[in-house]
Amino acid sequence: MTLPARMRFGIFLAPFHRVGENPTLGFERNLELIQWLDKLGFDEAWIGEHHSAGWETIASPEIFIATAAERTRHIKLGTGVVSLPYHHPLMVANRIVQLDHLTRGRVLFGVGPGALVTDAVMLGIDPRQQRPMMDEALDVIMRLMTDPTPLTYDGGWFRLREAVLQLRPFTQPHPPLAVASMESPSGPIAAGRHGGAILSLALIGGQRGQVDLKKMWSIAEEEAAKHGKTMRRDEWRLVVPVHLAESREEALANVREGGAAQAYEYGGAALGRHPTFDGPREAFAEHMVKQGNWVVGTPDDLVAAIHRFDEMTGGFGALLVVVNEWANREKTLKSYELLARYVMPKFQGSLVGIETSYNRSVAHSAELFAERTAAVEKAHQTYEQKAGAPV
Numbered sequence: 001m002t003l004p005a006r007m008r009f010g011i012f013l014a015p016f017h018r019v020g021e022n023p024t025l026g027f028e029r030n031l032e033l034i035q036w037l038d039k040l041g042f043d044e045a046w047i048g049e050h051h052s053a054g055w056e057t058i059a060s061p062e063i064f065i066a067t068a069a070e071r072t073r074h075i076k077l078g079t080g081v082v083s084l085p086y087h088h089p090l091m092v093a094n095r096i097v098q099l100d101h102l103t104r105g106r107v108l109f110g111v112g113p114g115a116l117v118t119d120a121v122m123l124g125i126d127p128r129q130q131r132p133m134m135d136e137a138l139d140v141i142m143r144l145m146t147d148p149t150p151l152t153y154d155g156g157w158f159r160l161r162e163a164v165l166q167l168r169p170f171t172q173p174h175p176p177l178a179v180a181s182m183e184s185p186s187g188p189i190a191a192g193r194h195g196g197a198i199l200s201l202a203l204i205g206g207q208r209g210q211v212d213l214k215k216m217w218s219i220a221e222e223e224a225a226k227h228g229k230t231m232r233r234d235e236w237r238l239v240v241p242v243h244l245a246e247s248r249e250e251a252l253a254n255v256r257e258g259g260a261a262q263a264y265e266y267g268g269a270a271l272g273r274h275p276t277f278d279g280p281r282e283a284f285a286e287h288m289v290k291q292g293n294w295v296v297g298t299p300d301d302l303v304a305a306i307h308r309f310d311e312m313t314g315g316f317g318a319l320l321v322v323v324n325e326w327a328n329r330e331k332t333l334k335s336y337e338l339l340a341r342y343v344m345p346k347f348q349g350s351l352v353g354i355e356t357s358y359n360r361s362v363a364h365s366a367e368l369f370a371e372r373t374a375a376v377e378k379a380h381q382t383y384e385q386k387a388g389a390p391v
Contacts, residue, residue, distance in 0.1 A: 007306075013048060013058075044076045044077075046108070052116055053271060076106045080199065081178075085123075092137070104170065112179065133157060145174040176196075178199050178235075191223075191231070199320070245298070260281045292308070
């Protein structure tokens with residue numbers, strides 16, 4: 001197995017809130033979830049940026065992270081992701097460095113070109129230019145974070161005049177960088193150029209068929225070598241829809257309606273990504289599980305899936321659960337608790353000593369119990385000899 005000795009677990013919070021619900025309460029549920037994960041020992045929470053289409057309602061991951069940081073103690077908080085074409089690079093760098101200080105180094109810097117075409121259209125951006133714009137902005141941001149020399153730059157869509165970050169990063173040399181990767185090689189190329197991590201958001205299906213994760217990683221490594229950087233597999237994060245329950249039947253029953261609603265009402269109706277499934281809507285969840293796109297079942301099913309992902313990638317370092325509200329609040333929180341109790345320990349080395357101790361006791365239980373019995377009997381005999389009468 002190529003997984004790290006201590007694998008990390010976290011969430012990828014877009015978020016997804018069904019149209020018609022109170023958005024203010026949706027934010028509060030998201031914050032309460034991160035507090036719950038902090039108590040359960042999850043490592044990371046990545047927060048998205050979106051501006052349209054009704055379901056994904058966080059416009060500023062930085063503001064959300066600042067609020068979540070005040071309510072938590074340990075969990076790291078990442079932008080998942082800042083859509084760089086939508087912002088001036090100097091402003092992005094300043095906001096992330098400020099968060100780096102406010103969180104005492106708990107912030108993670110995730111970037112991407114922007115996922116929703118509707119966002120780009122509203123901002124007057126040609127969707128075909130989003131990836132080149134991201135590359136240009138990211139180069140400048142990393143330069144600002146790592147070099148205090150004033151920078152003058154005339155870009156294709158922004159300008160800088162002797163620009164410098166007056167606040168240097170709290171985390172040296174800069175907050176950990178991660179680049180979103182869907183189907184195209186642009187994400188791995190950008191990650192490789194800067195030696196950043198990869199956030200793989202599409203594990204199975206893509207416009208050209210199944211995503212070749214090993215190929216994506218090799219692209220990043222090749223680009224990193226050109227720039228004197230090194231890619232680390234333990235920083236590679238896979239983003240996967242997961243829901244757990246005590247049984248597979250219960251897990252599927254929990255998500256059947258909510259999962260289909262998100263796929264058909266949001267992915268299909270709002271975004272044009274219509275499900276390629278000919279069966280009835282109520283069977284869609286089972287279809288996605290069979291295809292391997294969703295992990296819906298027991299903790300053991302997720303353990304098996306992680307081993308499959310290990311084979312698919314050649315080794316990765318963290319699993320991020322896509323936050324969905326497919327099930328009700330109680331069952332959703334229970335899913336994360338099951339993951340923390342029964343899945344995380346198997347991949348973090350925390351059971352090795354306990355299992356070794358237990359197995360040793362089982363192997364020697366008869367002789368150890370005989371020793372205990374003899375010791376108790378000896379204590380009785382010693383007392384009786386001194387007292388002159390049996391007890």
